[in-house]
């Protein structure tokens with residue numbers, strides 16, 4: 288796979304181990320949901336390593352001092368519905384004061400094209416660091432459309448975080464939005480004829496919400 292400057296692959300053993308359990312077909316809904324949350328938190332820790340800091344004056348029991356704290360507007364976490372919702376709590380565990388937007392997209396089962404049905408973002412979106420999350424980056428259609436929608440609303444500083452990606456989706460997303468930082472838990476082999484990621488983990492939304 289071609290290397291892109293704006294793409295980060297996580298090779299931390301804890302992330303890889305948890306993704307392997309996630310993939311198993313016998314992993315049940317409850318465990319699956321918890322793993323998605325944990326992986327999102329581990330990825331988020333790294334993906335947010337460039338949040339801006341400012342020196343703030345505080346008082347310890349000993350004396351006054353200046354100490355760094357996160358600066359600027361609160362982070363915006365934007366899950367792509369439905370499956371992206373599974374990652375929100377994990378990122379919130381790191382940044383409890385984050386605001387949460389929602390983008391509703393589903394893939395047409397025949398054409399694999401994404402269809403939008405909802406968009407609500409925290410304002411002023413243009414002043415926030417935005418983390419778009421979705422466990423799966425397959426053809427890239429959903430992520431590309433979600434980010435296009437966020438940009439139409441004024442979003443600029445955008446990161447995209449997923450758990451499993453196909454090379455086709457990474458390339459498409461990089462080409463459509465080269466300014467977006469992309470974080471990937473594991474790069475899989477390819478897409479199959481139904482645009483499912485191989486070996487992947489099946490349908491992430493159904494496995495998180497127990498709808499199959």
Ligand SMILES: O=P(O)(O)OC[C@H]1O[C@H](OP(=O)(O)OP(=O)(O)O)[C@H](O)[C@@H]1O
Nearest residue numbers: 368369370393394425426427428429492
């Ligand atoms: O890269 P793409 O080819 O667009 O595929 C990825 C999308 O497919 C899945 O959602 P799905 O449409 O199944 O909806 P759901 O989250 O409601 O289950 C997944 O959560 C992504 O949003």
Ligand SMILES: O=c1cc[nH]c(=O)[nH]1
Nearest residue numbers: 425483484489490491
């Ligand atoms: O493999 C895939 C591809 C798209 N969406 C999923 O949930 N899984």
